[in-house]
Amino acid sequence: MRAEVKEHAWAQIAEAGASAISLNAIAKAMGLSGPALYRYFANRDELITELVTDAYRQLADAFHAAVEAKGSDPAVIAHAMRDWALAYPQRYFLIYGTPIPGYHAPDTTTEIAGELMGMLLDALADRDPGPATAFDEHLDAHRDWAESDLRAGTLRTALGLWANLHGVISLEIANHFTNMGFDTGQFFQSELDAMLGR
Amino acid sequence: MRAEVKEHAWAQIAEAGASAISLNAIAKAMGLSGPALYRYFANRDELITELVTDAYRQLADAFHAAVEAKGSDPAVIAHAMRDWALAYPQRYFLIYGTPIPGYHAPDTTTEIAGELMGMLLDALADRDPGPATAFDEHLDAHRDWAESDLRAGTLRTALGLWANLHGVISLEIANHFTNMGFDTGQFFQSELDAMLGR
DNA sequence: GTACGCCAGTTAGAACCTGTAACAGATCAT
DNA sequence: ATGATCTGTTACAGGTTCTAACTGGCGTAC
Known part of the structure; x- marks a missing residue:
């Protein structure tokens, strides 16, 4: 029902x-x-809250399915994220769009958010995070949200990748690129290469 | 009135x-x-439309003021964008947040969007965009939205910078970092360094 | 077999909202 | 002075969320 x-x-x-x-x-x-x-x-908010957590759950499932099928690779996760966002833009915005003022996400959503980040961290664990930065030091002192056996550089890389992915994807599905005429898929791939390639 | x-x-x-x-x-x-x-x-939509264009105008003014005060530099623009977003998160989301279904942005907003991108391009014009990529070729064929005297690599850099800035800023003001405990300002600076430093 | 209680749905209604229509009063120009 | 215009009003239609009170059916207990 x-x-x-x-x-x-x-x-x-x-x-x-x-x-x-x-x-x-x-x-x-x-x-x-x-x-x-x-x-x-009970009310409209309860329904929406349920929809938000369902959307989160779906995104996490999409991540798991992609990793299962193609291996634990940051590029695989990145494409899974974009594909899911393109297939269900409104659900993506439910998660990452304009927050509703006064609305507080329930614990389950933050748990799933941690699960998503965990998968990204796993996929990046074996990667060289490049030279240590000043931010790495700070991160090292504030990393309670991540497993302890990861290098700060990996956390930094994951955060940066996540933020950049969100930026490209959300601009795309919010149609901020439509007037520019280029192929958004190629742009996504280009950004992905820049983030991971080097 | x-x-x-x-x-x-x-x-x-x-x-x-x-x-x-x-x-x-x-x-x-x-x-x-x-x-x-x-x-x-005439109706609620007309008011919202006006608010959206006003927000765009304000953001563009913030860019101009920053460039005026500190010079045409991508880092200056980046910080101006973040500062404005932190000061007026709801206005930022009005521009870059969840699009209102069925709502079409008026021409003036796309004009201002072009103005913003133009300032970013100006600030990046003298910069080495790094080695040419496959996407640069594609961009070279679809660049009617930019001044013609710019290298495709500069366009690519501007797009990537813009998307990444939006990603970091929007996640921050949507409070997706709050549970993680690190300093968002340092993360922003770190990302900015990664984008521009190299 | 009858009575009880629960549960799913109903209608009525309060308090909001957008937006239209018709009207009242002031002000401004001719 | 008179007419047009402009600004505000009330009344209302139709929409929303959500509460309150009621009805009918179904299962269980005695």
């Missing part, structure tokens, strides 16, 4: 964004009347 | 986000009654 509600919610999100989902419209689409849904979700 | 309305709109945005601005509430805050505002804004 909750699953069916979320099904309709995803459909509404895909065509009008998260802020436009309406419990009323979902109920009507399911042949129910307005307040019936309040048996299953 | 329109300015006063926008003033209140910014206040509402700051505390509850863009999707929560209400013409009704603004009117009440101004001592007017609901429909009075429709004399000045």
Whole structure:
């Protein structure tokens, strides 16, 4: 039942964004009347929270599937992230888009965020992070969020890769490149090469 | 009058986000009654559009001011961008956050976006873009959006810098780093060094 | 077999929102 | 002075979330 509600919610999100989902419209689409849904979700926020964690879970599953199929490689994870974002842009924005003021992410989402970062760290563990930087020192003193057997340089590389990936992907799916005429896939690959190639 | 309305709109945005601005509430805050505002804004979308272009304009002004004060340098622009985003996170998200479905940015915003990119290109013009890449060739064939006297490598560098800046900044102001405990300013500087230093 | 309680759904309604229509009053130009 | 215009009003239609109160059915206990 909750699953069916979320099904309709995803459909509404895909065509009008998260802020436009309406419990009323979902109920009507399911042949129910307005307040019936309040048996299953306390309020609109609870539904959205559930959607956010589901989206996170899906992204993590996409990562796992990609690593399973093609090996633990940063480029594999990067492409999995972009492919998922292109397939489900609204879900991506649910995770990484404009935060809703006053809304606090539940613990499960931060756990999954850690899981994502963990996979990226694993994929980068055997890599040479290049010369140590000033930031590495600082990171070394603030690394409680990562497994302890990793070099600070690896953490730095993962953070940088993650941020850069997010930058390229979010600009692409927010259509900030559309007026420029170049191929976004090639740009993504180019950035990936710059980050990992060297 | 329109300015006063926008003033209140910014206040509402700051505390509850863009999707929560209400013409009704603004009117009440101004001592007017609901429909009075429709004399000045045809509808809610027109107000938001104006806010978006104003935000763009402000960001561009921040860039100009920074360049004026400290010279045309990519690091100067980068810091100006981050400082502005930290000062006005909601305005930043209005520009670069989750796009509003069905909303099409007016021409003026794309013009200002081009202005921003132009300043970045200027600041990078004298820089060695490093060895030519495969993407440079593609860019060379799709560069109508940039002045013609620039090397493709410079365009590539500007795009990459822009995307990476956006990634770091947007993750920071969306609080995706809060649980990690490191200093976001140092991370920003580290990324900036990695992008420009080399 | 009857009575009880629970559960899923209903309608009614309060309090919001956007936006339109019709109207009242002031002010400004001719 | 008179008419047009401009600014604001109230009334209203239709939408939203969400609460309250009620109804019908189903399962269980006695």
